Amino acid sequence: MWPPVAVELPERHEDTPAPGTDLPPHYAYCFGCGDRQEDGLHLRASVGEGQRIRSRFTVTEAHQGAPGLAHGGLLACAFDEALGTTVGNLLRRPAVTGRLETDFLRPVPVGTTLVIDARLDGVAGRKVYVSAEGRIDAEDGPVAVRARALFVLVELKHFIDNGRAEDLRAVAADPSLLGSRPVELNP
């Protein structure tokens, strides 16, 4: 059963941009979306209809597991990012991945662009349920990967208490490293 508990499905946050709007990387050094991670995944997300966010991820030579094929762990990373950005942008509250499950249905060759449609499935207290499917090269392409996850809402303190001090200092010195954030920061 998914979600596994009774949930509410909140409206998306009033600050969520209009459908079709491209979303900036949430952190410049994020492996999933950051533009300062040369061999990162460089996922690009945009707002979909209702409780949906669409992301695109192009598999490069740096992402191989077997010759010419994407590594499954990196595909899981892409879905972690796509699902996390769905939670962050639709609820505008900080959250971290508690559990992530993936079904790999087809191999994904280097050069493929995965079109990942993620949606918010519901919220139960601090628990947020999201799911996604990734299609090969087009929004109606064959499904290659399905994923679902539980994110847990946390306070900003979670990142301040647990993040490495020099990285937190770098963000405080240059807040533009956080391209989008779930709450306004006042360092």
Ligand SMILES: CCCCCCCCCCCC(=O)SCCNC(=O)CCNC(=O)[C@H](O)C(C)(C)COP(=O)(O)OP(=O)(O)OC[C@H]1O[C@@H](n2cnc3c(N)ncnc32)[C@H](O)[C@@H]1OP(=O)(O)O
């Ligand atoms: C615009 C912005 C864009 C922002 C865009 C952002 C995109 C980011 C994308 C990347 C996201 C990541 O990779 S985040 C990084 C990877 N994840 C992490 O580092 C998280 C590490 N884990 C933790 O810090 C902790 O375990 C927490 C915070 C998840 C939970 O600890 P806690 O705060 O003490 O809460 P706890 O009571 O244990 O759990 C709360 C509830 O969740 C349930 N729960 C917790 N973990 C699990 C689990 N694995 N499976 C089932 N259920 C679980 C508990 O049973 C409980 O249910 P009940 O008793 O209430 O019923």
